[in-house]
Amino acid sequence: MHKPPFLAAAVAAAICASVSNAVSTAAYAKAPSTDCPHIFGTNSQPRVTVTAATGRTQSLCFRGYAVQTSTATRTALWSAENLTAQAVLAARSVPRDSDFYEEAEIPTPDRARLSDYGRGSSLDRGHLAPSGDFPDLASQAESFSLANVVPQASASNRRMWSHIETSTRRMAREYGQVFVVTGPAFDAAQATRLNGRISIPTYLWKAVYVPGVGAAAYVARNDATPWYAVVSIAELAAFAGVDPFPRLDKVYRDAPMTLLAPTPHPGEKAGRKVNLATLTATAVERSALPEAQEPRHAFRQSSVLPFVGAVLAH
Template sequence: MHKPLFLAAAIAATFFGSTVSTALSTAAYAKGPATDCPHIFGTNGKPSVASSAPASRTQFLCFRGYAVQTSATTRTALWSAENLTAQAVQAARSVPRNSEFYEEAEIPAADRARLSDYGRGTGLDRGHLAPSGDFPDLASQAESFSLANIEPQAAASNRRLWSHIETSTRRMVREYGQAFVVTGPAFDPAQPARLNGRISVPTYMWKAVFVPGVGAAAYVARNDATPRYAVVSISELASFAGVDPFPRVDKAYRDSPMALLAPTPHPGEKSGRKVSLATLTSTAVDRSAQPVAQEPRHEFRQSCVLPFVRAVLTHN
């Protein structure tokens, strides 16, 4: 696959630099469907997807820091999985955020999201499933900007409540030392919506967390500006979303949700309110565009990257 130039530069920077990598070696990494991505799943197994229209045509991809299963029906991922360690999450805090979204060439053109699908004025962000802030090196972070790892996410949620949930997840990883995390969308057939006539817009977003020896549970949030969320068991999530994130985890962990940290608000912002799943899903999701600031554009400046790439090639 021809990698975007910014991604090639990031990989070169990670290789030649002294950036801290994940605790698990990336020697096992092989981009594409030819690997089971053992450095991501451990002994937990891949998430399983219930038989449904979105699951009828799927593709599995393994990246350095995460793995995804994408759907040709929704042109999004059905889940994105990570194996996070305290060391890696701490190192990620020092990695500058300077990457560019790109179309995933491993997915057939007709089955994948396009950059042009995400226009301005929709109220929807290109929302990461495996967030860029989780990754401890430039190469892994750059790969997180593949559209295979992106969902059309309400800007008011992506930049507030959902971002707060991501922060709390990293806090738990630092507290416990390691956590397996799977993130995905849930689509309500009664509330269908498509972005640019091509990309299915999730009704809900969820993030499942498994801490070995401690427990497991999942956050669920509406894909709108509603500042409320639910915490559910893995069994309840599998029934609700049609995805079982941890199929090999013991039944005791699956049926009883562990305590998850409340979402961590940014300075000056309010925390989301925890409610039951029944309350969260009792009303339709608001599809109207919310008045929020424009999504920051990650512009690719070739003039900045080319000298760096030449320097790397000369060094090699």
């Protein structure tokens, strides 16, 4: 698979100089944990693949997921889950009955605010670990922490990305257990901020590891484009600046397993699978396109790595 010529050196200037390994609890969480073993299993916490950085990160452990947030973006860099068939089936009967809330464990200047997504915002509060994954009301309520949210184009959140989430749950039912890590990726050439505070992702990615089977990741644009790519874990780490499964065997890292095609909602068209170079070759357009219309932007090859310092410095 073609590997985009992203700049490795730029990643190092992007995230955080001191990465905190301390894990706190959110308002709804049951008890503190040092490493969220129920979430990561033997895979270890995802690793931000930088050698130098500016800013700070903070890890939070919830009942059903864990996140690492950045003061530079005021979003999560990743959100991790351990999905089982039993939990996914139970989640079907849990009504969506929760409200978004500011994460009190993150210092006020460093966290996303409810007012950031106030009236006039054209972007959704997009879950990284989706509420539909959680088998009880308490776990679902935790998923509405703004620490687990990124600014997301409505057409992405409600179509292509929702289709990817549905297929991930299907894999959990079929295999019995999957480890999932979801996160944003940013392109400095398209850097924008919501309310002048929160970095808007250019892309979203979801990495899936099935023990004994393999691993791979979906990548989609944060706009109405009905395209997606499937990449290896090694390629994702180079693309997004995050290694979702640091202890994964090399054979699983280098060759992507077959992921289920995104499952469209009734009456919607299936997304088109493309390679990563094609997915990243056009400027992201966040305005709503008609569902069946493909973008008509002039093609350009992206040459910047997500998490570039220019994105995070503004």
